[in-house]
Amino acid sequence: MDSDLKDSPMFNQSVEKGLAVLAAFGARNRHMSLGQIAETVGITRSSAQRIVFTLEALGYVAKDPYTRRYELANKVMEIGCNYVASNTLIDSANPFLSAMNSNCDETVSLTEPCGLNMVYVASFTSRKPIVAHQAIGSRMPMYCTAAGRAYLAGLPEAEIQSLLRDSDIKPLTSHTNLDREEIFKQVLEGRARGYSINFEEYYIGHLNVGAPVYNKDGRAVAAVHVVAPGSRWTADEVLGKLGPMVRECAGAITNAVRAH
Template sequence: MSETDIKEPREGSDLLFNQSLEKGLAVLRAFSAQRRTMTLAEVAEATSITKSSAQRMIYTLEALGYVRKHSQTRRYQLTPKVMEVGYNYLAADILVDVANPFLSELANITGETVNLTEPYDQEMVYVARFVSSKFIPIHMPIGSRIPMYCTASGRSYLSALPPDEARAQLQATELIVRTQHTRTDINEILQVLETIREKGYACNVEELFLGDMTIASPILNNQGMPVAAVHVVAPTSRWTQEEAEKRLGPLVLECGRAISNSIRTLT
């Protein structure tokens, strides 16, 4: 989670909006790989709330079992109970259940790591993952988020949107140069989306992480709108782009279509 993910509590006249709940969730979201443990003062600073509010939120979250204080350092950290919320989402997500057999088959056929991602704002969130025994340059556990604009899964999703909606999503995104290969020009990305529409799958080479290449295809609902994307990891240490597109592209495309057809029968 980046610094910009922590938002100040809302202000306004919405009588139904519960600011205390918002602050409590902001405290939970403030913990990350960069903030594994925090003092009360650090919690207040990270969430832009007062120290007294942070104390009330931490006390309540600790009483409920979502946060604990280290007995020696006196610093707070999350507990595994926090994972209940994410697990409940995955357990209730019918798409994951439907997709898993197809993802497993794709992983077995390709011998590479296969992932399912779903959109949230201008990012794709990992919701299912079948990990190969082979080396992969980047570990992306369930719940990880990647930007749409510079990833195969994100671009495959964008390519299935109406062009005006895809442009709007890109315009709402902070286009950051992640590597020397990252495309950040909106018109250039839109041209890439046109190519993806023609092929049915996206190929991304080292635009987010060096050494990382992925092939992705969108998953469509019964209205023909994208709801997710499936992608296979093809590290540049094992694959050239030409080989990956020739051998993996049709398989990923077939997997995406199979999942799409399956969820259409359920909705």
């Protein structure tokens, strides 16, 4: 978030806290007590009580009558669904993502930047067995993923360096590159090649390639990437076949976006 906006007298901290409570729930925190919510969000118990009461009254959280713990209610899905329904980029991308998925029969996805991460906004899943599935709304870091590096490749170099400096770089697998300067070089290599790569840096067994989608101003706004399981693809096959395909797919989406 822009710190200048947070410092504005127009900034509403109550709304911020309410959204933080909703964001606190997830796979690791499916059910939480008031105390756990307060601790996770970093607010007082009385503040958590007022916020949770309001969210429950509005239908966004529900309380188990036996455990008295809270969980997200399905009404929260309205917000995400409204975003997807109103996003013209997703509408423009879906036909091309579907076509690439049919051509390579691997999972093809569209991600958009969110802070230092990329968030899944569209995905066409392979019909073959897959190692892992990322749901719409899932996030992954920019620094060690093909989609993230592809997006970074579409930015000015000073901005790339700034985002890499701010990234919490840590080993997610034994192959994760932890050297910021080396990652920066990989981003620039991906820019020259037209697609970026990530071979088992984020998930063991996954060889990924991604390419940036640009807006009318020539700035990257998203990335297309495909997951190629190492059990079905070699590195050379990924570079020789899937790389050009993902580059072409991203280019077609870019043209569609610019035509609107």
